[in-house]
Amino acid sequence: MFKNKRIVQTLAILMLAVVGFSGCKSKFEKLRASNDTGRKYQEAIRYYNEGKFSKALVLFDDLVQRYRGRPEAEDLNYYFAYTNFQLKDYTTARYQFQSFAEMYPGSQRAEECRYMAAYCYYLESPVYSLDQSNTLKAIEALQLFINIYPESERAEEAANLIDNLRAKLERKSYENSKIYLDIGDYLAAVIAFDNSLRDYPDTKYAEELEYYKIEAQYLYALNSSERRQEERFNDAIEFADEFVDDYPESEHLEDALKYKADAEKGIVRVQQTLAEWSVLQQEAEERQQRREEKAKTEEIIEETPVSPQG
Template identity: 65%
Template sequence: MFKKLSLGFFSASLAAVLIFAGCKSKFEKLKASNDNLKKYQEAIKYYNKKEYTKALELFDDLSVKYRGRQGAEDMFYYYAYTNYKLKDFTSARYQFKNFAENYQADPRAEECRFMAAYCFYLDSPNYTLDQDNTTKAIEALQLFINLYPKSDRVAEASKLIQDLRDKLEEKSYTNAKLYLTIMDYQSAVIAFGNSLRDYPDTKYAEEMDFLTIKAQYLYAKNSNERRQEERYNQAISFHDQFVEKYPNSKYLKEAASLKKDSENGIKQVQRFMAEAATNVRLARKLAQKDSVKIQVPSEKQQSQKIPN
């Protein structure tokens, strides 16, 4: 009885293995064959069944053999979408772009031009990382709008561009704040100014204008005494511009405190410079100082880098 059951189980297992091997063998034989029409038909079937990996293997082979042939556009259209379905957006955008450029008269050229740009959009990374693909995505989407200004996809392309610009804005804001965190105050002032120039309508405008005052004050405070007065005065100027621009800002109290500290800093440095004018030792010491005091960041601050 046991032998019969074992033999039956072995026979069933063997049959299953042979069936599986036969299916695999059928696909491998198809891949190795020169029947391109059959390959194309089966690739479409695999694509429609969402078996994109198998479809891609066949399309990879067909892409070489179909190049330049009549009717090749259908194959390349499917080829691009197969890469897209597999989330290989780099390959997909390359294929979509090629289709749009090689088959400009095809009704699907507009769609493929948009999809090429959209693949760049999908490959745009988190704002903390390098934003090269984000910039390229904006350029590609803008090119699409320029080429097809009456397209139904223009509204979507415009929205995607805004999403990408928001990401660049976020990165610019974060990088500027990081300069302040690592105590590179002069760079922080410059970075805040650049960010506000590049994104004048940013939602962070009020905060960055306030932080500009703070960064300038700290820059002045950590400067050589010879340069402190002019730099404190710049902090005061930033404060006055801020109050005029944001009369009801939540930062007014802190901004006023920074202005007062700047004014006190000016008085203090004026007394110091007056004393240095009559004190040879103090004057000699002042002459030896660098234009900005050397700041030694902590280990934590040293580990923080400004991303690209």
């Protein structure tokens, strides 16, 4: 009896909770479905200020359509863009910020919204190991902002963001170049290191790139045919000399000099090998020439008629 009473009480409490929850939900849904735009506007702002961005977004989405062309539309579009931003929907937020700047170019908020559109691109830039299309778009958008508002307080911040993005591109270029060295495609590695240095002449990885270029060129020469090694070892020596001049205090200095010394030894070795081959080839040609001369002599003898004995 007592047990059944407890079950009934529990069920009643659960039903009251469900009813209460449903009542709250239906209150918002009724507001959403209503045509009371004034109240919707007030509630949307309240939800936004309270951090209830999902509810605010639903109302703003409806209101920006209803208030299009009216004075209130500027505020609504501004809040709408920021609501998407707060919900981390940076793609939609970027579009809304850009749209605001284009719809209200004379607004005091136009500069802010153009900056925020570029900043959304910045936030969408992935880690260096992934595709960097958004990184390039972010740099372009931030640079455009600086060009349009060179005196803005945000221009310096935009420049700092560009530096961060370029550092990411430099890191990607550096790591991608090293992959060729790691997999043993040494010529591709040399080309990639050169390209990275050309694309980012002020990169902080310049010393590493110059050093790895020596290593890649040396290994490229070492794995080449003997007839091409001298030329390629000389390139490695040239790279090493340039590295020593540019980075006399480098921690890689000893290794760079070792690659140079090994390349010089490689040149001596290959010159000796080629000289020996030349001698062997000459001897082989002389033997072949003697065989050919002998064959001709025998052929002449065979063709000479024998005089009949008297």
